[in-house]
Amino acid sequence: MRVIDHFIDGEYTSSLSGRQFEKRSPVDNSLVARISEGGQPEVDAAVAAARRALTGEWGRLTLDQRVELLYGVANEITRRFDDFVAAEMADTGQPQHVMKHAFIPRGAANFKVFADVIKNVANESFQTPTPDGRGALNYTLRVPKGVIGVVCPWNAPFLLMTWKVGPALACGNTVVVKPSEETPLTAALLGEVMNAVGVPRGVYNVVNGFGPDSAGAFLTAHPGVNAITFTGETRTGEVIMQAAAKGMRDVSFELGGKNAAIVFADADFDAAVDGVFRSCFLNSGQVCLGTERVYVERPLFERFVQALKVRAEAVKYGRPEDHATTYGPLISHEHRRKVLGYYQRAVEEGATVVTGGGVPDMPADLAGGAWVQPTIWTGLPESAAVVREEIFGPCCHIRPFDSEAEVTALANDNEYGLSTTIWTQDLARAHRMAAAIEVGITWVNAWFLRDLRTAFGGSKQSGIGREGGVHSLEFYTELRNVCVKL
Ligand code: NAD
Numbered sequence: 001m002r003v004i005d006h007f008i009d010g011e012y013t014s015s016l017s018g019r020q021f022e023k024r025s026p027v028d029n030s031l032v033a034r035i036s037e038g039g040q041p042e043v044d045a046a047v048a049a050a051r052r053a054l055t056g057e058w059g060r061l062t063l064d065q066r067v068e069l070l071y072g073v074a075n076e077i078t079r080r081f082d083d084f085v086a087a088e089m090a091d092t093g094q095p096q097h098v099m100k101h102a103f104i105p106r107g108a109a110n111f112k113v114f115a116d117v118i119k120n121v122a123n124e125s126f127q128t129p130t131p132d133g134r135g136a137l138n139y140t141l142r143v144p145k146g147v148i149g150v151v152c153p154w155n156a157p158f159l160l161m162t163w164k165v166g167p168a169l170a171c172g173n174t175v176v177v178k179p180s181e182e183t184p185l186t187a188a189l190l191g192e193v194m195n196a197v198g199v200p201r202g203v204y205n206v207v208n209g210f211g212p213d214s215a216g217a218f219l220t221a222h223p224g225v226n227a228i229t230f231t232g233e234t235r236t237g238e239v240i241m242q243a244a245a246k247g248m249r250d251v252s253f254e255l256g257g258k259n260a261a262i263v264f265a266d267a268d269f270d271a272a273v274d275g276v277f278r279s280c281f282l283n284s285g286q287v288c289l290g291t292e293r294v295y296v297e298r299p300l301f302e303r304f305v306q307a308l309k310v311r312a313e314a315v316k317y318g319r320p321e322d323h324a325t326t327y328g329p330l331i332s333h334e335h336r337r338k339v340l341g342y343y344q345r346a347v348e349e350g351a352t353v354v355t356g357g358g359v360p361d362m363p364a365d366l367a368g369g370a371w372v373q374p375t376i377w378t379g380l381p382e383s384a385a386v387v388r389e390e391i392f393g394p395c396c397h398i399r400p401f402d403s404e405a406e407v408t409a410l411a412n413d414n415e416y417g418l419s420t421t422i423w424t425q426d427l428a429r430a431h432r433m434a435a436a437i438e439v440g441i442t443w444v445n446a447w448f449l450r451d452l453r454t455a456f457g458g459s460k461q462s463g464i465g466r467e468g469g470v471h472s473l474e475f476y477t478e479l480r481n482v483c484v485k486l
């Protein structure tokens with residue numbers, strides 16, 4: 001059986017305790033690999049290696065040399081594209097077209113773009129008048145923060161891990177990554193890439209394990225970690241923030257969402273149906289930016305609900321390697337229990353189930369997988385749990401609205417504030433609403449269209465801080481001001 005070890009100080013190592021846990025396939029529950037389970041000794045070793053690397057060969061590289069190494073990482077990911085696609089499919093069970101066209105190319109881009117950003121960013125300077133008339137010059141130095149703890153979720157593992165590791169390394173830091181226990185494969189594979197291109201030992205480290213009382217908690221509490229970047233559930237973020245308070249460590253958090261899609265009657269109908277279908281059901285709804293609340297202007301409501309139903313009922317379940325497959329399973333049986341709990345709750349709360357609501361009939365070889373049907377509800381009040389709480393599954397509630405003011409208030413009436421999507425041909429209205437809706441990211445006539453130079457992050461309980469472009473530099477570096485009296 002394949003064993004996935006930690007990657008510490010440039011080497012794959014098992015745990016001192018010898019403990020391992022199982023990674024099972026979401027597709028059929030078969031055993032994918034056994035994973036070394038890290039504890040305090042592995043976290044200590046990884047943090048120590050990362051600290052040594054800060055002042056070793058890595059710390060002495062010129063900016064140009066560091067940037068060249070990161071281009072090398074991006075190129076090596078592209079050269080080993082098929083290996084990364086296969087690893088991510090084994091971890092998540094999602095169809096290969098999602099991996100090939102969206103998630104894996106982003107891994108390479110996350111290294112290349114931030115190498116470009118760090119190379120081209122200017123530092124600020126001020127000329128300061130002084131009483132003697134000679135003046136002073138202030139300028140900033142940008143220095144790495146140190147060792148960055150990177151705690152990752154399972155829903156788009158390679159994209160989300162490299163979205164943190166790329167800028168962290170571009171800025172000259174070193175990292176210790178704690179991948180999700182559900183998806184350890186691509187983080188492990190990236191170690192091979194680092195060694196192949198000559199990234200010095202200790203710059204990139206991975207410790208596998210769980211969250212509480214395990215590698216995640218040990219890493220975030222470790223005094224040798226200077227800052228923590230975390231993507232995951234809001235409740236987990238609260239726990240990590242408490243750990244980060246000890247030692248005054250900085251945090252960057254990308255958390256949950258309960259995002260609204262808003263469709264006006266003047267929208268390009270086919271584009272809106274296609275966009276909302278993707279935002280609800282891509283990756284089986286396991287996308288933080290996905291839309292679980294859909295508001296449709298009343299004249300379009302019935303037609304839109306029917307069109308989305310047709311699309312949802314046309315998904316092709318299957319193995320990720322099969323070209324015909326368009327729709328995969330949930331990540332695990334544990335997550336399926338949560339999602340099915342909400343499916344039942346919707347019925348109890350009085351929803352009209354437009355489609356789905358349960359487990360599909362699957363052939364015998366796939367029956368052990370964590371499959372659920374894409375599900376659409378109508379008819380619920382805004383107070384219903386499935387309308388208020390993040391489900392993180394392939395489901396949405398659709399409600400009609402009558403005015404811009406009404407739908408703006410509906411969109412804002414939630415504790416989360418990650419993203420929103422507006423479908424309309426009236427761009428003046430779109431601009432007005434984008435300013436009024438309390439989220440970090442608004443898309444107009446698009447969804448998940450990314451430019452990595454833009455600010456990315458959530459408002460309200462969807463996150464703390466912004467990453468992307470120079471905003472990532474604000475988290476992964478510290479500015480030092482130098483004042484020179486002339
Ligand atoms: P999660 O919070 O359960 O786990 C995320 C990571 O945190 C895992 O590696 C886990 O082992 C670790 N962890 C758990 N408890 C911990 C603790 N006490 N201390 C340290 N580490 C701990 O999240 P998940 O279920 O893996 O991911 C799904 C969630 O992530 C959803 O809420 C989704 O919205 C969110 N998400 C947000 C974004 C964004 O950009 N805002 C992106 C992707 C996912």
Ligand code: 6OD
Nearest residue numbers: 155156163287288289450
């Ligand atoms: O595109 C990104 O940079 C990003 N962080 C996407 C998050 C997707 C959430 O599932």
